């Protein structure tokens with residue numbers, strides 16, 4: 001996927017206030033703004049699913065990176081399943097889950113913990129993998145995860161990330177499929193958390209200073 005095909009989210013082009021859409025009242029003071037409304041996320045995922053199906057030439061093992069990737073994974077898999085029931089090309093799916101943690105508060109700990117059992121990893125030999133991630137920030141997590149997965153000889157590995165952060169701290173890693181390129185702020189919602197809070201928010205939002213203090217670890 002070409003960078004020209006990402007949706008570039010800038011504070012000028014995406015200017016939604018908290019009053020434009022419905023948010024859970026328990027988060028009113030904890031959010032600064034709505035960056036990407038839920039409906040736009042869903043429409044974008046439909047397009048990513050189409051690109052993934054068009055590029056696939058055999059069964060796919062779709063791996064969800066937990067916990068933040070779970071909502072994107074569920075909606076993406078649903079869209080691929082819908083495309084599979086059409087008359088065109090269809091892609092058999094197997095689903096898998098990987099747990100990765102590297103953040104406390106809004107800071108990367110620098111240490112990436114990947115939990116995957118050796119038995120599960122042996123099953124990926126010779127398979128086409130699609131890794132589904134919520135956000136690429138510095139790129140460290142994905143580079144580490146990909147090098148671990150490649151030790152087990154998959155046939156191919158592609159990565160779909162809903163968000164790619166425009167940060168000077170990037171290590172240059174770019175996923176194969178990107179939903180939105182987002183500003184360098186800490187974002188929450190649509191399963192992206194801040195110390196486990198905000199996973200129950202549908203829109204992708206920028207957290208406020210009040211929210212950072214209220215839910216600090």
Ligand code: 5GP
Nearest residue numbers: 135136137138139140141185186187192193
């Ligand atoms: P990276 O290793 O690319 O710096 O960070 C990747 C992981 O950090 C993501 O999978 C996500 O868990 C977390 N992360 C990075 N930026 C953000 C952000 O803005 N919001 C949230 N909620 N998590 C983030």
